[in-house]
Amino acid sequence: MGNELLVTKDISMDFYSGNTKTRVLHGINLNIKKGKLTMVVGPSGSGKTTLVSIITAMLTPATGTVLFNNIDIFTLSNLEKTLLRQKNIGFVFQQYNLLNTLSATENASIPLLAAKVPFKEAQRKAVRVLQTLGLEDHINKLPSQLSGGEQQRVAIARALVHDPQFIVCDEPTASLDEKNGQKILKILKKISQKSNRSVLIVTHDNRIFDYADLIIYMNDGKLIENNSRVTKK
Amino acid sequence: MHIIALKMLLGDRAKYLGLIFGIMFATLLMSQQISIFLGVLTRTASQIVDISEANIWVMSPEMKYVDEVKPLSNFDLYKVKGVEGVKWAVPLFKGMGVIKTHDGNMQQIIVLGVDDHSLIGRPPKMLMGNWHDLKQPDALIMDKAGWDYIWPETSPKLGTVVELNERRAKIVGICEATPPFMTFPLVFTKFSNTAKYIPQGRKHMSFVLAKSEAGLSPTQVTQNITKKTRLQALTTDEFRWRSIHHYLTKTGLPINFGITVTLGFIVGATIAAQTFYIFIVENLKQFGALKAIGVTNKQILMMVAMQTIVVAAIGFSIGIGLAALFFESTSNLNAMRGFFLHWEVVVGTAITVLIIMLFASYISIRKVLLIDPATVFRG
Helix, strand or coil: CCCEEEEEEEEEEEEEECCEEEEEEEEEEEEEECCCEEEEECCCCCCHHHHHHHHCCCCCCCEEEEEECCEEHHHCCHHHHHHHHHHHEEEECCCCCCCCCCCHHHHHCHHHHHCCCCHHHHHHHHHHHHHHCCCCCCCCCCHHHCCHHHHHHHHHHHHHCCCCCEEEEECCCCCCCHHHHHHHHHHHHHHHCCCCCEEEEEECCHHHHHHCCEEEEEECCEEEEEEECCCCC | CHHHHHHHHHHCHHHHHHHHHHHHHHHHHHHHHHHHHHHHHHHHCHHHHHCCCCCEEEECCCCCCCCCCCCECHHHHHHHHCCCCEEEEEEEEEEEEEEECCCCCEEEEEEEEECCCCCCCCCCEEEECCHHHHHCCCEEEEEHHHHHHHCCCCCCCCCCEEEECCEEEEEEEEEECCCCCCCCCEEEEEHHHHHHHCCCCCCCECEEEEEECCCCCHHHHHHHHHHHHCCEEEEHHHHHHHHHHHHHHHCCHHHHHHHHHHHHHHHHHHHHHHHHHHHHHHCHHHHHHHHHHCCCHHHHHHHHHHHHHHHHHHHHHHHHHHHHHHHHHCCCCHHHCCCCCCHHHHHHHHHHHHHHHHHHHHHHHHHHHHCCHHHHHHC
16 A cells, blocks of 8 residues: 555445345445545446445445555544544535534634634634635635635635545535636645645536546446546646 | 534524523523512511511411411410420410591501510511500501501601501501511501400410520420410421411412413423524534534534523523512512512522523434434535
8 A cells, every 4th residue: 555545445335225225335446546636426326425425434334444544444433433534534515514604714714623723723724724715805704705616615725724634525516607616626636736635526527527637437336437547637 | 612602603693592582581480480489478477587586486276377366365375474494475466457547548457466565576677666655555556568558658657546446546656577478557556455456355365475495495395385285386487387388288379370480481491492403403414514524522512512501691691680670670669578589599590491401402412413424415
C-alpha cells in the first residue's frame, strides 16, 4: 500500500425489507489514491450512496473491509468512527446542509468546534478558508442571504477548514447552474492536487467528468469499470 | 458547540418565543396558584398563630378545627388550671356577631373575647390606641382590614360608637391581625363582654388557653390535661396543623387549586414539549449533517441540554418575576393580605420546570441520537 488513502476489499451490503434480503453492493474493490480526484458515477439506485456511506464509516457492510490509512475502520467503536470522520474527512452535500441560523463563518467553523478548538480561533481559521474561496464579502451572511453557488462554497470551506485528508462530495453540482458548477469543480480539483489529500465525488452530472483523475462506474451495486484517465482540465 | 446550540435556538425566533411562553405560563400559573393556596391555608389557622403567649389549646373532645366551636363551661377552666404542669390557663371566646354602624350599615364580624385580667388573646400588633384600653367599658379593638371593609376610604377614628348585636360598643383601638379564612372583620373585646354581646347560656367559653411550666414539654402537659380533664388538649402547633388538615381533607380547596396547578403543568409541559419536539424534528437533517461531519452524540446531547437550560432559565425567570410582580402589586388589597410568593414555591416550581424541560428534551433527543448520519446522502 503506497499512495493509497483508502482501500476497500470485497465490500457487499444487504438491505432487508421484512424477510426479504436485497443485495445492493456486490464485492466492491477500489483504491483511492492521494493527490487524485475520483468520481463515482452511475444511475440512481446503482449503490453509489451506499458505497460512500460505507467508506465514510456511517454504514457497516455485510462483508468486506475498508482500510483508511491502513486502519480497518470497522474494527473501531462508534465513537472512534465519529472521531475518524471529525479529524480526517470533509463533507460537501448536495443540499449544502448549512445551519440556517448561523453565518457563513460559523457554519464553516463547525468541524473545528466539534474538535474543541476555541471559538475565536475556529472563527479565524474559517474566515481564512472562506477568503481563499472568494467569499471575503460574505463571511457574516446567513445561508439565506447567499446564492446556491456561494452556499456550496461555504460548504466546501466547512469541508476544508480542519484540513482533512479525504473530501467526500455528494452531487456537489446538482443544485447549481453550469457556470457555478464549473467554478466549484475547479476549486475541488485544486484541493485534490495537494499531495496527501484525496477528493471523492459522487455524481451523475456528465458535464464535470472531465475534471476526474479516476472515474468509477457503478450499476446494480457492481463496479463496472474503473478508468484512470488524463484530465482535460 | 454551545455557541452553535444557542444560535440554532435563538435563530428560530417563533419557536424560541413559543418555548419561553410555555415555560413562563407554567411557572406563573403554578407559583401564583400554589402561593395563594398556601396563603389560604395559613389563614385557616390565623387566630391560632396570632396568640403567641399560650402554647396549649384546650377544647371540647369533639372539636376538629378552629372554626368549629363547641363551648366549654367555666368549670372546665378550673379543671385545666388544676392539672400538674400548667403554669396558667385563661378563657377565650370565639363567635360571630353583627355590627351596625351609625349610618345603618350592618356587617357580620368575628368576635374574640380575651381574658379580662391578663388580656391574653389580645391583638398581636396595635396600629392605633393601646390594648390596655380593652379594659374600658364596651371597648372593642378592630383590625385595620375590618375597618377598611366597613368604612372604605375612611381613616380609622378611635371612639367610633357602633352597635354589636344591638348593644353599644366603642372602638378604642385599631390593630393588625393575620387575615382570617372568612374575610370578616375581626374584633377583640373582654371575655366578660362577650356574654353581653353574644349570650350563649351556661356554656360560654370556646377554648382554654394555657401555658406549660418551664422545663416541661407542652406535649407532655397536653397529655396530662387530656388524662385529668377528658378534654381535648393540643399544642399550638398540633392545633394549627389539625385545622389546616381539616381544610385540606374536608373542603374542595385542594381540588380547586390542584386542578389549576395541574392544568398549568400540563399546558406548560405540552407547549414546551411540542414546540421543542418540532424544533428538533425540523433541525433533524442538520443534526444528521453534524453527526456526519463528526459531532459526537455526547456533543449533541450537550447542545440540546444547553438549549433546554437556556429556555428553562429564561421562561422560569420571566414567570417567577411576573408572579412576584402580581403579589407585589396586590399587596395593598385587603382580599390579598398575607398572600406572598413563598421561597419554597419558587424552588419547587424551578424543579418542576426542569422536569418539564427534561421531559420535552427527552422525547426529542431520542430522535436525534437515533438518526443515521448517512441520511444526509439521501437527498
